[in-house]
Amino acid sequence: MRKEEHMPILFALAAVAIALGITNILLVYNITTEMNQYESIWDVNKSNIHAALDDLEKRYDAIDKKVENVDSKLLELKGMSEVLNDVRYKLVNIHSKDGNASSNSSSNDMLKHMLNHSLEQRLDKGLEGKEEDRGDFKIIYMDNDRYSSVKSMLSRSKMLDAYVNTLNSKFILPHDISIVVDEDGRCKSASGYYEQVMKRIVLCYSSIDNFMRLYPEDIERFSTLVKFLLYHEVAHALIDVYKLPIVGMQEYAADNFAIVMMLNDGDDIHPLIWLYDAMREDKHATTSTTSSRYWDTHMLFVQRYYDILCLAYGSDPSRYDSGDLPSERAYRCVHEYSSALNAWDELLKPWMRVG
Ligand SMILES: [Zn+2]
Incomplete structure (x- = not known):
């Protein structure tokens, strides 16, 4: 082959090489721009x-x-x-002071009348519940590993359920109020409490457990302490939901409600008197030590003890001894009980079921 004959082939090869080179450059350029685009996206x-x-x-x-x-x-x-x-x-308060002025003369007759008639009997005779019933007390037992035996005892015996049924048969409620038996942080300093926002009562397993330890063989005495715990918290709940006007400390009113209701039910409240007697501050006090919480909203145990003793003695002097209650207080107790019974009757009248 001659040299001139090679030329076109060489040209063609060169052209192909150039074309391939350009294509590669274009490809690389494309990839780079695409990558840049993705990166910016x-x-x-x-x-x-x-x-x-x-x-x-x-x-x-x-x-x-x-x-x-x-x-x-x-x-x-x-x-x-x-x-x-x-x-x-x-x-x-002003209103009741106005009313009292005219009724003093007949207070002796009224006292006799009240002592002869229990709250229920007087309700049967025509005092009517005026409000609409829209709820019940509902009991809930929460699971708790530490107090599982207390829980099973309570749910087996249905002791609290029976008290709750009695309350539901007595009181008209504007809405449900749950009674939760539980153990939480607040139980460290309280045996139970009422939560105003949630409208629920909490009873602490630990306190009920303590009551069980006090009377392991005596269900009746044990149940008296449980009922007092329940009724004290129920008082807080009723004061809240009925918006009851309470003058003075609500804790005092709650104790008073529980005791008066229990005495009116004919319960034997001796276990309570003994419990408060054992817990009272003056029992083993020395002049050098005092743990009294004078600032607390609760009364001191020693005051609660004398108040409970006085109401019990006042409700039935033949059943309850006045114990170490000084005569200056003891002679007032019949009147204290009857006026407390009357006050609760007046306050709760619109909310009590008839018959
Ligand atoms: Zn309380």
């Missing part, structure tokens, strides 16, 4: 996600602030309602 997305996260965080903060606002508004409302309650109590 990713960047945009990343910044979008960050912006969305920032936005969410801001919204969360805003909600947090709103919750804080609602909380402080609630506190304000609570304060206002306390002031209103205060005014209401004062008005009721």
Whole structure:
């Protein structure tokens, strides 16, 4: 072959090589630009996600602030309602003082009348429940590993259920009130409590357990202590849901309600008197030590002991001894019991079932 004949082939090969080179360059260019595009899309997305996260965080903060606002508004409302309650109590107090002035002369007759008639008997004779019944006390036993034996004893014996049935047959409620038997942090310093916001009573397993240890063989004495615990908390609940005007410490009223109701039911409350006698501050006190909580809303055990003793003795001097109650107090006890019974009767009348 001649040299001139090679030329076209060489040209063609060169052309193919150049074309291949250009194609490669174009391909690399394409890939790079595409990668750049993806990278910028990713960047945009990343910044979008960050912006969305920032936005969410801001919204969360805003909600947090709103919750804080609602909380402080609630506190304000609570304060206002306390002031209103205060005014209401004062008005009721003034009103009852007006009423008392004219009734003093017949107070002796009234006393005799009241002692001869139990609360239920007087209700049967025509005092009517005026409110609509929309609820019941409902008992709930929570599971608790430590107090599983107390739980099973309570649910087996149906002791609390029986008390709750009695309460439901007596009282008209505007809504359900749950009675939860449980053990929580508050049980460290209380045997039970009433939660106003949730409208529920909590009875502590640990306290019921303590009562069981006091009377392991005596279900009747044990049940008296449980009933007192229940009725004390029920008093707090009724004072709240009925908006009862209570002048003085509510803790005193709650004790008073429980004792008066139990005495009126004919319960033997000696175990309670003994319990408070054992717990009273002056029992083993020395002058150097005092653990008395003078600032507390609860009365001192020693005061509760004398009050319970006085109400019991006042309800039936033949059944209850006045014990170490000094005569200055003992002679007032019949009147103390009957006036307490009368006060509760007046306050609860619209909320009690008839017959
Ligand atoms: Zn209380």
